[in-house]
Amino acid sequence: xKKRRRIRENLSGVVALAIASVVFVIxxxxxxxxxxxxxxxxxxxxxxxxxxxxxxxxxxxxxxTGRDLMLTALRNSLILTVASVALIVLLSxxxxxxxxxxxxxxxxxxxxxxxxxxxxxxxxxxxIFMLQWLGLFKTLLGLILVETMLLMPxxxxxxxxxxxxxxxxxxxxxxxxxxxxxxxxxxxxLPLLRPAMITVIxxxxxxxxxxxxNPLYFLPGNGxxxxxxxxxxxxxxxxxxxxxxxxDVLLITIPxxxxxxxxxxxxxxxxxxxxxxx
Amino acid sequence: MSRADLPRSVRRTxxxxxxxxxxxxxxxLFIAPTILAxxxxxxxxxxxxxxxxxxxNFSQFLREPxxxxxxxxxLIYAVVTSGLKVIIGLLLAVLLTSSIRFRTLLxxxxxxxxxxxxxxxxxxxxxxxxxxxxxxxxALELIGIDGPSWLTDPGIALLSVAFVDVWKGVGxxxxxxxxGILSIPEEYLDAVRLEGGFWAKLRHVIIxxxxxATFTVILLSFIGGLxxxxxxxxxxxxxxxxxxxxxxxxxxxxxxxxxxxxxTAGNVLVFIVVxxxxxPMMRFFSRREIEL
Numbered sequence: 059x060k061k062r063r064r065i066r067e068n069l070s071g072v073v074a075l076a077i078a079s080v081v082f083v084i085x086x087x088x089x090x091x092x093x094x095x096x097x098x099x100x101x102x103x104x105x106x107x108x109x110x111x112x113x114x115x116x117x118x119x120x121x122x123t124g125r126d127l128m129l130t131a132l133r134n135s136l137i138l139t140v141a142s143v144a145l146i147v148l149l150s151x152x153x154x155x156x157x158x159x160x161x162x163x164x165x166x167x168x169x170x171x172x173x174x175x176x177x178x179x180x181x182x183x184x185x186i187f188m189l190q191w192l193g194l195f196k197t198l199l200g201l202i203l204v205e206t207m208l209l210m211p212x213x214x215x216x217x218x219x220x221x222x223x224x225x226x227x228x229x230x231x232x233x234x235x236x237x238x239x240x241x242x243x244x245x246x247x248l249p250l251l252r253p254a255m256i257t258v259i260x261x262x263x264x265x266x267x268x269x270x271x272n273p274l275y276f277l278p279g280n281g282x283x284x285x286x287x288x289x290x291x292x293x294x295x296x297x298x299x300x301x302x303x304x305x306d307v308l309l310i311t312i313p314x315x316x317x318x319x320x321x322x323x324x325x326x327x328x329x330x331x332x333x334x335x336x
Numbered sequence: 337m338s339r340a341d342l343p344r345s346v347r348r349t350x351x352x353x354x355x356x357x358x359x360x361x362x363x364x365l366f367i368a369p370t371i372l373a374x375x376x377x378x379x380x381x382x383x384x385x386x387x388x389x390x391x392x393n394f395s396q397f398l399r400e401p402x403x404x405x406x407x408x409x410x411l412i413y414a415v416v417t418s419g420l421k422v423i424i425g426l427l428l429a430v431l432l433t434s435s436i437r438f439r440t441l442l443x444x445x446x447x448x449x450x451x452x453x454x455x456x457x458x459x460x461x462x463x464x465x466x467x468x469x470x471x472x473x474x475a476l477e478l479i480g481i482d483g484p485s486w487l488t489d490p491g492i493a494l495l496s497v498a499f500v501d502v503w504k505g506v507g508x509x510x511x512x513x514x515x516g517i518l519s520i521p522e523e524y525l526d527a528v529r530l531e532g533g534f535w536a537k538l539r540h541v542i543i544x545x546x547x548x549a550t551f552t553v554i555l556l557s558f559i560g561g562l563x564x565x566x567x568x569x570x571x572x573x574x575x576x577x578x579x580x581x582x583x584x585x586x587x588x589x590x591x592x593x594x595x596x597x598x599x600t601a602g603n604v605l606v607f608i609v610v611x612x613x614x615x616p617m618m619r620f621f622s623r624r625e626i627e628l
Contacts, residue, residue: 071437078445081503085460086448088471092463103469149361152354160350168355175366177614179563179606181373182587183596187383188369207365210358229349239349268453270566271584275591289455293570300463307456314451322444325451329508330515 089311093117093304100301116305120292127281128288128306134198134277135267135285142205142266143259150210150258154217155247159226175211180204182275189276201276205269209262216331220254221247260321261328264314285310370607377604381597393601402578406586407605413498413582414561420502421557422550425509430542432510433517443514447507454504458570461500462487487572490579497571497580501564509553516549517542551621555614562610583609 084105092100093116095108121128153172157165185204186195194200224247232246248255273284283291289306296303318325377393379386397403428446432439449457464471465486473483486496520541528537543550565584568574574581574589581589583606590599 067435068437071439071442074431074436074442075438078442082445082449084471085457085464088464089456089460103463103466103471105471149358153358156350156352156354160346164352164355168359171362171367175362177559177618178370178610179603180366181369181600181603181607183381183383183591183600183603184369184372184376185365187372187376188364190383192364203361204365207361210362214358233345233349239351239354242349243354264451268451268455270453270455270569274588286453286455289453289459290570293459303459307459311452311456314453318444318448318451322447326447326511329450330512 089304089307092300093308095301097299097301100304101298103300112301113305113308116301117309120302120306120309123292123295123302125281127283127291130281131283131285131288134283137198138202138205138273138284139263139267141202142209143263145202145206146209146213146262147255147258149206150213151217151248151251151255152243153210153214154221155243157214158218158221159229172211172214175208176215180208182271186275196277196279196282198277201273204272204276205266208272209265213258213262216254216258216328217251219331220251224250256321257324257328257331260317260324264317264325267313373600373603373607376597377601379597381600382594383596386597389597393598394605396598397601397605402581403586403602405578406581406583406602407609409494409580410562410564410582410584410609413494413501413564414558416495416498417501417505417561417564418554418557420498421506421509422553424502424506425553426513426543426546426550428506428510429513429517430538433514443510446510449504450507452504454566455570457500457504458567461503462571465496488576490576493572493576494580497567500571501561501567504567505557505560509557512553512556513546513549516546520545555617555621558617559610559614562606562613 088105091105091107092103094111094113096110096112099108153168157168189195189200189204192200194203228246228250229242232242237245268286269284270286270290273287274290277284277287289310292303292306296306376386378388378390380389380392381387432443436442465473467473467483467485467488470483470486472486476483484492487493524541524545525537528541563584564582565588568580568582568585569588572580574585583602587599587602587606590596590602
C-alpha cells in the first residue's frame with residue numbers, strides 16, 4: 059500500500075516535470091539557442107542547437123549597435139534601479155514606521171492614499187506635464203522619482219506589516235535612553251527592519267528594472283534608453299536578425315535570473331504579502 | 337514616564353515629519369496628475385496650452401469604433417486572464433502542496449517567468465507563435481493539427497496574447513494559493529482525508545478556506561489586466577486592425593499622435609472603470625473576510 063503510493067508520487071512527479079519543462083522551459087531554451095546562432099540559421103526559428111556557437115560575437119554586435127546605445131542603456135538601467143530602490147526603501151520605511159506606531163486621522167488618510175496608489179492607474183500625460191514643469195521630463199531623475207512613487211504603496215504595506223513584529227517597548231527604552239525620533243528610527247528601527255528591507259529591495263528592483271511603460275513615456279528619444287527600451291527598439295530594427303534580438307533578450311534576462319537564484323524565498327514572500335491575513 | 341504625557345511623547349516621537357518626503361513625492365507625481373487629468377480630459381491640449389472643449393473627448397472615445405473596441409477588449413482581457421489564473425493557479429497549488437516528487441523544482445520552474453521582463457516574453461512568444469515557422473504550430477503539425485495564425489487572425493489574436501499573459505503570471509497566482517493552502521489547519525485536511533477523495537478535499541476544504549488567496553489573485557490580476565500594455569504592444573501593437581487594442585494602447589496611440597486631451601480622457605475612463613469595478617469588489621471581499 060505504502061509502496062504503491064510512493065510509486066504514484068514519483069510517477070506523477072515525473073509527468074508533471076515533463077509537462078512543465080515543455081511549457082515553461084522550452085521558451086527559454088529557444089531564447090538561448092537562437093541567441094547562439096548565426097543569422098541564417100536563426101531565421102529558421104528552429105529549436106535546435108546551433109551548429110556553431112556565435113553567442114559572444116552576437117552579444118558584441120549588439121553592444122556595438124548605434125553609438126554605445128546598449129552601454130548607455132545598461133548604465134541608465136543600473137542607475138535607475140539602484141537609485142529608485144534606495145529611495146523606495148528609505149521613504150517607505152519612514153512612512154511604514156509612523157503609520158504602524160501612531161493611529162490617528164493623518165495615518166488613515168495616508169493609508170487610504172497608499173491604497174489608491176496601489177489600485178488607480180497613473181495619469182500618464184498629466185505626469186509628463188508635472189515633470190516638464192519641474193524640468194525633469196526626459197531625465198533619469200524624473201523617471202527615478204516616478205518609479206519611487208509607483209512602488210512606494212507596496213513597500214509601505216510590507217514595512218507596516220513588519221513593524222507589528224517590533225515591540226514598542228524597544229522604542230520606549232530608546233526614548234528613555236535619550237534618543238530623539240531620528241535616532242530611534244535610524245539606529246533602532248531601521249536595522250531591525252532588515253528582513254522586510256530585503257524583500258522590498260528584491261521585489262522592487264526587479265519591477266523597476268523590467269518596467270517598460272514608464273521609460274517609454276518619461277524617457278523617450280533615441281540614445282538615452284533603458285535596457286527594456288533597447289529591446290523594443292531592436293524588435294523593429296533587427297526584425298530579420300533574430301540571433302541579435304535574442305542575444306539582447308538573453309543579456310537583459312540575466313540580472314533577474316541572478317536575483318531569482320539568490321532570493322527566491324524573499325521574492326515569493328514579497329509577492330504573497332497580504333494574501334494570507336497578517 | 338507617566339501615563340498622562342504619553343500622547344505628547346507619541347506625537348513627538350512618531351512625528352508626521354516622517355511622512356513628509358513621501359508625501360511631497362505623492363502630491364506632485366500622483367495626486368496632482370490625477371486631479372489635472374480630470375481637467376485636461378475636457379480640453380484640446382498641447383502640453384503648452386489647453387482649450388476647453390467640454391465632453392467632446394469622451395464622446396469621441398465612446399463613439400469611434402477604434403476606441404470603444406479598446407474598452408471592450410480590455411474587459412475581455414481582464415476577465416479571461418484573471419479567470420484562468422485563478423483556475424490554473426489553484427490547481428497547480430493543490431498539486432504542488434501534495435506529496436508529489438520534484439515539488440520545489442516544479443514551483444521554481446513555474447514561478448520563474450514572473451521575473452522575466454514582459455517585453456522579453458512578448459518578443460519570444462511573438463516568434464514562437466509565428467504561423468508557419470513558429471515552434472508552437474510546428475509542434476501541432478507533428479500531431480496532425482493545423483495551427484491557427486495566433487497573432488494575425490483577428491478572431492483569436494487577443495486570446496493568444498491573454499494566453500501568454502497567463503503563462504507569465506500564473507506563477508504569482510500559484511504562490512499566493514500555496515501560501516493560502518499552507519495556512520489551512522492540518523485538522524481540516526485530515527478530516528476529509530478520511531471521508532472523501534481529492535474532489536471532496538478541494539470543494540469542501542481548500543476552496544472555501546483559501547478564499548482570501550482567491551480574492552487576492554482575482555484583484556491583482558484584474559487590476560493588472562485593466563492596465564495591460566507591454567504584452568499587447570510588443571506582440572501585436574493593437575493589430576491586426578484595432579482588434580487587439582486595449583485602453584492602454586489606445587491611450588499611447590493618441591498620445592503619440594499628439595492628442596493629449598484625448599489620451600487623458602482615455603486615462604480618466606480607466607479611473608472610472610477601475611473605481612466602478614474594483615472598488616465594489618474590494619468592499620465585497622473585505623466584508624466576506626470578516627464573516628469567515
